[in-house]
Amino acid sequence: MPPQVNCALPPGFELDQYRIHSQLSLGGFSIVYLAHDRDNTPVAIKEYLPNALALREEGHIQPKIPEEFLPAFRYGMKCFFEEGRTLAGLNHPNVVRVLNFFRANDTVYMVMRYERGRTLQDYITRRRGEIRESFIRYVFTRLLNGLREVHSHKLLHLDIKPSNIYLRNNGSPVLIDFGAARNTLMVDTPMLKPMYTPGFAAPEHYRNRDLLGPWSDIYSVGASMYACLSGGPPQAADLRMENDTVILASERWIGQYSKQLLETIDLCMQLNHLKRPQSVFALQRSLATWDRENEEAELTAAGSASTNASEHWLDRVRAQFSRFSTWMSK
Numbered sequence: 001m002p003p004q005v006n007c008a009l010p011p012g013f014e015l016d017q018y019r020i021h022s023q024l025s026l027g028g029f030s031i032v033y034l035a036h037d038r039d040n041t042p043v044a045i046k047e048y049l050p051n052a053l054a055l056r057e058e059g060h061i062q063p064k065i066p067e068e069f070l071p072a073f074r075y076g077m078k079c080f081f082e083e084g085r086t087l088a089g090l091n092h093p094n095v096v097r098v099l100n101f102f103r104a105n106d107t108v109y110m111v112m113r114y115e116r117g118r119t120l121q122d123y124i125t126r127r128r129g130e131i132r133e134s135f136i137r138y139v140f141t142r143l144l145n146g147l148r149e150v151h152s153h154k155l156l157h158l159d160i161k162p163s164n165i166y167l168r169n170n171g172s173p174v175l176i177d178f179g180a181a182r183n184t185l186m187v188d189t190p191m192l193k194p195m196y197t198p199g200f201a202a203p204e205h206y207r208n209r210d211l212l213g214p215w216s217d218i219y220s221v222g223a224s225m226y227a228c229l230s231g232g233p234p235q236a237a238d239l240r241m242e243n244d245t246v247i248l249a250s251e252r253w254i255g256q257y258s259k260q261l262l263e264t265i266d267l268c269m270q271l272n273h274l275k276r277p278q279s280v281f282a283l284q285r286s287l288a289t290w291d292r293e294n295e296e297a298e299l300t301a302a303g304s305a306s307t308n309a310s311e312h313w314l315d316r317v318r319a320q321f322s323r324f325s326t327w328m329s330k
């Protein structure tokens with residue numbers, strides 16, 4: 001099938017007990033909508049519609065699925081359902097909340113709590129990296145709480161990246177898009193190759209998927225923090241394995257961020273999975289223990305423009321959030 005773009009359900013469409021308001025995004029695997037339930041509560045609905053297998057044409061509701069793609073389409077649908085079912089068992093403020101799941105229009109739909117905000121990717125793009133340490137710590141310690149919950153249910157996310165980290169208007173993060181989690185099941189289905197995002201996926205995604213584990217999500221967390229500093233994704237792990245050109249965070253931003261944060265990022269981004277923190281808990285411990293007084297004195301001595309030791313760190317977090325809220329409300 002040639003590359004194609006699927007048409008979204010039209011605004012006003014009655015889908016089960018929901019009414020479609022608008023399309024929020026269109027990905028290669030699904031379409032996300034803003035909709036309202038019977039009480040007029042907003043929800044986000046994700047529609048399973050892989051454009052390699054199914055085509056919804058303008059003016060149609062039912063997608064066309066060529067006979068030969070039906071087995072792959074159904075298999076993907078089953079995995080999408082499994083994803084929803086697993087997520088529905090999770091109830092954590094930093095993990096997207098699944099409210100419902102239903103079949104319609106020859107496909108399946110996952111209903112989620114609608115979160116108001118923007119992705120961390122939007123924020124990084126807007127600021128071209130250079131995100132403050134206090135903000136990075138605030139976002140990632142909370143995100144890791146959510147990830148810990150995910151791992152405790154024996155689930156790996158496998159596609160953590162700034163565009164799958166959603167920031168509510170108050171800055172608290174929500175981990176979204178567990179689509180890749182199902183792909184561990186799909187390696188033998190040629191139509192639906194495992195997806196990974198260059199720059200954020202761990203080396204074991206490319207070569208040895210048997211080695212995938214919590215440390216693989218931890219690599220992606222490290223790469224996402226790296227992107228907060230650099231403004232873009234680091235070199236892809238498969239290329240790094242041939243010729244690693246990633247400059248260590250602890251060298252590149254020395255004097256601008258605490259040594260401890262930079263070393264934590266470098267540790268998470270180790271190519272050898274055994275050298276990374278092995279659990280989210282271990283990583284959280286190193287993010288949570290920030291010897292602010294000492295580090296700030298050091299950074300000031302190093303002439304960092306972004307740090308003022310006399311300014312209380314909490315004031316800086318507040319200032320960062322007020323800038324963040326102003327940007328959000330634009």
Ligand SMILES: Nc1ncnc2c1ncn2[C@@H]1O[C@H](COP(=O)(O)OP(=O)(O)O)[C@@H](O)[C@H]1O
Nearest residue numbers: 024025026027032044112113114115176177179
């Ligand atoms: N629960 C939600 N609340 C609000 N917006 C959401 C929600 N889930 C997804 N979105 C929006 O849809 C976009 C794509 O969602 P995502 O789950 O990452 O799907 P994709 O597979 O297309 O990447 C997100 O970047 C966000 O803008």
Ligand SMILES: [Mg+2]
Nearest residue numbers: 163164176177
């Ligand atoms: Mg996504």
